[in-house]
Structures are given as C-alpha cells and as structure tokens.
Amino acid sequence: MNLKSTLQQLVVIVFIAATVSGMSYTLFRYKLPGVPRSLRQWSYGMMAPYQTYRTHNEGLTAEGKRADGLWAIINMDAYLPFIRGERAMRSYLLTFRAQGDQVLDQKYREFAHHIARLESDRGRPWDEIRLTIQEWPMSPAGYEYLRHDPFIESTFLVQIP
C-alpha cells in the first residue's frame, strides 16, 4: 500500500470516527471515547441547527444620552448590515460569550466604544452610551409591532464612559 492510499484510508477512518461521534453526541449526548473533542464538536456543529426557539423577540439596543439628559435609541442599521436573524445572532457575541462573563462584558464595552466612535464620526456625539437587551412579545403583525411600552423589558449590559 503506497503513501497516497494509506492517507486516503486514514481520511476515511477519521471522517467515519468524527461523523459517528458527532451523531452520537447530537442524538444521545454520548461522547465516543477516543475521538478528539474538536472533531466531535465540528461534526456536531454540522448537525445541530435550529434545536430550539423563542416565544418572545429580543434584540441588542444601543442608547445615547443627549445633552439634555434624555436617552435616545441609536439606529445601528448601518453598523450591523445583516438580515435580522443574523444580526441578532451576532449581537450575542457568541464566540466571546463562550469565553466567560468577564470577556463578554469587556467585549460589550468595546462594542459600545465602537458605536460611540462611529456616531461621533457621523456628527452625533453622545455624552454616554449604554447597551441593553430588549425583550418584547412576538406578533404576526410585524417583528417590531409590539416593541413599545408597556411591552418592552430591558436587561442592562454595559454603559460607557
């Protein structure tokens, strides 16, 4: 058996091991012994979309404090040019979230500083900026149909400076 053939057999074996391991983890949360975690998670990641759903809407919201002391919503459409679902998913900062609360908090601060800079570049300087997660009920009438008082609940994330 030559080197090429050996490598091809190896690829097949690794692929089968990763897929069986990914499948057993997907279906039974069973971790097949001997298969590296990274392989299992990679394979699992290809089988795991849309496992759950929400019964409310939620979205990252940035607010800026004006000179008169009132808070106003900052329109972030230009800064997050994604379709709504993708934008929401990215707003969770999932890759940083996986690194723990401290990193997540630090990254949301960084996010707020970026917003402050971008707003200032566009002639809209704010005294302070805060980020919150807003929740509101779903409605067939539209995504933001009930995004107003008294339906909104806000969870504070960070405030700068």
Place this chain on the structure above:
Amino acid sequence: MHPWDSFWHRSVPPHALAFTRIALGLYLLVYAGLYLPHLGMLFSNEGLVMPLYLDRFPAFSFFLSPPSPPVVHIIYALYMLCMVGITLGFWFHLSTFGTLLGSLYIWQLQLHGFATSYNRILLLCLIVIFFSGAHRTFSLDQRKRSGSFFDWEPISILPQRLITLQITATFLGVALQKLWLPHWQSGEILAYSYISRWATPVARWYAQLPLTLRHYDSVVWVVKILEILCAVTIWIPRLRIVSILFLSSFLVLVGVMLSIWWFVFIIPAFVMFYRPEDVLLWFHKQWGDRISKDPVKLTK
C-alpha cells in the same frame, strides 16, 4: 475490486464534482458579493470590527488586526478573484487555498464570528474540494493541460463520498434529534418561527392564516419523517429523484420562509449522489461528442 475500495477509492469521471465546484464557486461569489457595499464597516479599522484572536495573540497583531479600508478592498478583491478561479477552474489549487484562507481571515476579523452549521459544511466542502481534482474537467486548467475545457481525467471518488455522506449525516442528525428534542414535539416551533426574527414576509403572511396548532403539528411531523426517509432513500436509485426534490424544496422553503438561505449551496451537490459514470453519460447525451465518454490521453 473489494466493495470497500470500490465505494471509497475507485477512479471515476470528475463531472459531478466539477459541476458542484462551479455551483459552489457561483454561490460563494453571491455570498461574498452581498457584503461588498459594507466592506469598510464589516472588516476595516474604521468599522465595527472585533477580531476574535487579537487579544489572545497580540504578537500577531499585524495579521489579526483589522486593516484600513483601502487594504480591505484589495484583500476582498483578491478573495473574490479566488472564487472566480474556483468557478472557472483556473489556478484551481491556488484559488481554493486563497478562498479558504480568505474565509478564515474574514471569519476571525468579522464582527463576533458566526460559526453556523452551513459555514462549517461550506468549509468542509472547500477543504475536500481542494484535494479532489474537481478541476479535471469543465475548467481552464484542463484546457491548459490538454487543449479542451471539456476534456476529462479520472479522479478518486473519495471526495465525492465525503461530501455526500456529510450531507446525509447532516440531514439524518438534524431530523433524528427532532424526534426527541423537547421543542420539536409540537408545531409550536414552526408557528413561532414564522413570526420570529428569522421570519420573512411570506412566513408572516402564512402565520396570519386561520390555521390551528394541529396544522403546524402535521407539518412538523411530515418534515421530520420525510427528512429522515429522504436522507436514506437518496442513496436508492429508484427513489433518488423524489428524495432530491423533497430535500431541495425543504432547503428552498427554509430560505423563503425563514430567510436562512445559505443551505441552498447543498442543492447542486445532490448530483454527487448519482454514479459519476452516469453523470458523465448524461452530459455526453446532452452535449454530444464535445464531452467524450473516454478520458483524455495526455501525451506527457
């Protein structure tokens, strides 16, 4: 030939894989093209960019930091040029490597990484295709090599098997877990999804129809059962076309109703479930002698 070797390693015509390569290249161009109006905001130091590895590897800040907008545009132009290379089969290995490298670079750079199922499958396809010989027909590389865009040389079936088995595993895993995932035991997940942040106007219109929860229950169960069945029956020649039609419709509907359109790149890859020899005969039948039944004989 031993059945194991015949299944995994036999030499076959490259047409199914080449067709998939072209479709994948076009898909990547569309996908990347959608970001073109926002390159500065998404990838440059003047936008909203939070690189993933910069804090962990500050010594590599030259590579991991977001570049200036002009540099981003140059990098992105090269990145898309590589996708054109994949589509045309031109400097194929360099183009595929460039696309892989560009994808990883952009992924680590882009706002908060979004490593989804389709991104992972896409990356796997790119890695597999790099080693596949998908440019051994319908490619400028082949024209340079033997004189005709339509000449072909045999390749190993292994890459084709890896991609098709991954598609099967994805559909099976996704569908089987729905049999006992708590949130997939009724049609509520569908009803709520149709008014969620992923919902398109078509889904919202559907959600406003006077349909009961029993209707959504039925749809969810039909999808669950057919997804599992089709993931298996796509391997059975007599049932293949029906399975492909259902799975394709399912992927298109996920895009139309839930704006999750990225999985459609799987649809052209369904051609790889057919025997490569049959795909060659089909192309020969369609395009006549332009596509020979026999591989090209290289003089050197």
